[in-house]
Amino acid sequence: MDFHSNSVVFHPDTVPQSAPISADQVRNNAGGFGWKVDDITRLKRFLCLGSEGGTYYTSQKALTQQNVGCIVNLISEGKGVDVVKTIKQFSLEGRTAKQTSILRALAVCCRSTDLTTKQEAYKALGDICRIPTFLFEFIERCESQGKTTGWGRAHRNAISAWYNRFSDDPVKLAMHVTKYRQRKDWSHRDVLRLSHTKPANEAIGVVLRYAVKGLADAKQMYDKPELESPAIKKVLQFLAVVEEAKSCKEENKMVELIRQHGLVREHIPTSLLSSTTIWKELLQKMPMTAMIRNLGKMTSIGVLTAGCSEEDLVVQKLTDRDSLKQARIHPFNVLVALKTYSAGCGEKGKLTWTPTKRIVKALDDAFYMSFKFALPTKKRYLLAVDVSGSMGCPVMGTPSVSCRSAAAAMMMVTKRTEEPDKSTVVAFCHKLTPLNIKHSDDLDTVTGKISDMNFGGTDCALPMVWAKQKKKMFDVFVVYTDSETWFGNIHPSEALRQYRKWSGLWDARLIVCGMASNEFTIADPDDPGMMDVVGFDSAAPEAMRSFVMGEI
Known part of the structure; x- marks a missing residue:
C-alpha cells in the first residue's frame, strides 16, 4: 500500500516514524505518527489509568479535559448508555485501581x-x-x-x-x-x-x-x-x-467493644491507635483493603512478626483468590502495597518497619491472583517493555510506581501465565536489550532490573525488527508502552508485516498494552492481527488470551 502526500509516493517500508504512512494517522505528543484509538478504548484507558499526574508530554489538566471530551463525544453520538454500562462494569468488576x-x-x-x-x-x-x-x-x-x-x-x-x-x-x-x-x-x-x-x-x-x-x-x-x-x-x-x-481510654474495654459490635479502626480514638492488643483484635475481621493499607503500621508496632499467628492470618488472606476477588482488590493497589511494604517506610510520614519475608512473598503472589485468571495459550511470545524517558512518569499519580515499573509488572503477568520456555523478554527505547527474566522472578527483582536501565527515545518497531534480524520465531508480540513512539526508521505496524512475510507466520499478532490514558496507539485498526488492551485492567490477561487464540 502506498501513501500519497504532496504528490510524492511513500512506501511504508521506507517511511520513518516521524512521518505518516497512511492518511488516517495522527501526530502523537512526541512528534511521531500513529493511530488514534477509538473513543470507547480511550474511555477504558481513562477509567483504568486515570489522568493523575498527567504524562511525560501532557499535563494532568489537559489530559483530563481530553478524556472528558471523549465521553462528551460518545454521548453526542448516541452512545451514552454504553458509556454508563462500561463505567458500571469496570467499577463492579474491580477493574480500576x-x-x-x-x-x-x-x-x-x-x-x-x-x-x-x-x-x-x-x-x-x-x-x-x-x-x-x-x-x-x-x-x-x-x-x-x-x-x-x-x-x-x-x-x-x-x-x-x-x-x-x-x-x-x-x-x-x-x-x-x-x-x-x-x-x-x-x-x-x-x-x-x-x-x-x-x-x-x-x-x-x-x-x-x-x-x-x-x-x-x-x-x-x-x-x-x-x-x-x-x-x-x-x-x-x-x-x-x-x-x-x-472517649474510651482502656485497651481491654475497647477490645470488648470491637469484638462484640464489630467496630473498625475509624471508630478507635487516636490515643489507642498504638495499642498492639487493639490492632490484633481489629485484624481478625479487618476488610482486605484496610488490611493491605495497614500492613506497615501493624508491622511497626509488633503486631506482625515472623512466625506469629497474625502473620499466618495475613498470608492466608492475601493468598486467597476468592477473597481478593470478593474484596475487588485491584492489582495496581497490591503492587503499590508490595513496593511500600518492601521498602520498610511510607511515602509520607515517619513510620518505618522491618518487613517480614512471608508477607512480601504473599503480596507478590496476590498481585498475580488479583488479575482475572487466564489459561496459558502455549504460544511463543516476545514481551517488550518500553523503558524510554517518557515511561518514567508516575502511574495514576503514585510516585512509588513509574509507568516503566508498571509495564514491567504487567509483563510478568503474561510471563507467569505462559509456559516458562515460551516467552522472551526485552526492554527497548531507541535500542533494544534482551533481559534475563525468569518465570520465577519476583516483582521487586524485575522492576529493579528495568529501573536501572539507560533511557532514551522511543522506537516501538524495535521488537519486530530485532526478531527478524535475530531470526527468532514468535507467534505474539506484546508491547507495553505509552505509544509515544517517534525514533525509528520504520513504523511498528509495517515492521510486523515485514516480520510476517519473512517468517511465514502470517498470523503473528501484535498486542499493544497501553500504559497511559492518551489517545495514541501503534496498532493499525484495520489489521485484525493487532489489538489494544489497557494496562492494569484486571481483565487484560483474559482479553489477551482470547485474542491470541482467535476467539475475538
Whole structure:
C-alpha cells in the first residue's frame, strides 16, 4: 500500500516514524505518527489509568479535559448508555485501581443534557458509589462539572435513594455513616440537608437524625414506646457504642467493644491507635483493603512478626483468590502495597518497619491472583517493555510506581501465565536489550532490573525488527508502552508485516498494552492481527488470551 502526500509516493517500508504512512494517522505528543484509538478504548484507558499526574508530554489538566471530551463525544453520538454500562462494569468488576476517574466519568453522564444518559447514570449511582467516600467524591465532581451546583430533582432523588437503599439493614448504614464521616469538605449533614432526604422507615430515620443532629436528638425523636422495634433498638445500641468508643481510654474495654459490635479502626480514638492488643483484635475481621493499607503500621508496632499467628492470618488472606476477588482488590493497589511494604517506610510520614519475608512473598503472589485468571495459550511470545524517558512518569499519580515499573509488572503477568520456555523478554527505547527474566522472578527483582536501565527515545518497531534480524520465531508480540513512539526508521505496524512475510507466520499478532490514558496507539485498526488492551485492567490477561487464540 502506498501513501500519497504532496504528490510524492511513500512506501511504508521506507517511511520513518516521524512521518505518516497512511492518511488516517495522527501526530502523537512526541512528534511521531500513529493511530488514534477509538473513543470507547480511550474511555477504558481513562477509567483504568486515570489522568493523575498527567504524562511525560501532557499535563494532568489537559489530559483530563481530553478524556472528558471523549465521553462528551460518545454521548453526542448516541452512545451514552454504553458509556454508563462500561463505567458500571469496570467499577463492579474491580477493574480500576482508583475510583476518581470512574466517579468523574459518572458525574459527566449525570450532568449530561441527554436525558437517557442522565437517567441511566443516576440509576447506576448506588452500585458505583458503594461507600460514602465514593458518594462524597461523586457529589464534588458534579459540583465542579457544571456552571451551577445542580441540586435538581433527579440529583436529590438519587442521593436520597442512596441512603434509603439500606432500609433492610439500617445498622449497615449506621456503620457507613460513622466510619466514613466526611470527605472533600462534604459531610453527611451537608448532603442530607441539600438532598432533603426522607427516611424510608424509622430505623433509617434514626441514622439520618444522628448524622444531622447527634445521638441525643436521635434518641429524643425515636426512642419512644410507640416506636419500639428491634431495628430501632439495634441502631440506637450501635450508635451508642460508637459514641462510647470516642472517649474510651482502656485497651481491654475497647477490645470488648470491637469484638462484640464489630467496630473498625475509624471508630478507635487516636490515643489507642498504638495499642498492639487493639490492632490484633481489629485484624481478625479487618476488610482486605484496610488490611493491605495497614500492613506497615501493624508491622511497626509488633503486631506482625515472623512466625506469629497474625502473620499466618495475613498470608492466608492475601493468598486467597476468592477473597481478593470478593474484596475487588485491584492489582495496581497490591503492587503499590508490595513496593511500600518492601521498602520498610511510607511515602509520607515517619513510620518505618522491618518487613517480614512471608508477607512480601504473599503480596507478590496476590498481585498475580488479583488479575482475572487466564489459561496459558502455549504460544511463543516476545514481551517488550518500553523503558524510554517518557515511561518514567508516575502511574495514576503514585510516585512509588513509574509507568516503566508498571509495564514491567504487567509483563510478568503474561510471563507467569505462559509456559516458562515460551516467552522472551526485552526492554527497548531507541535500542533494544534482551533481559534475563525468569518465570520465577519476583516483582521487586524485575522492576529493579528495568529501573536501572539507560533511557532514551522511543522506537516501538524495535521488537519486530530485532526478531527478524535475530531470526527468532514468535507467534505474539506484546508491547507495553505509552505509544509515544517517534525514533525509528520504520513504523511498528509495517515492521510486523515485514516480520510476517519473512517468517511465514502470517498470523503473528501484535498486542499493544497501553500504559497511559492518551489517545495514541501503534496498532493499525484495520489489521485484525493487532489489538489494544489497557494496562492494569484486571481483565487484560483474559482479553489477551482470547485474542491470541482467535476467539475475538
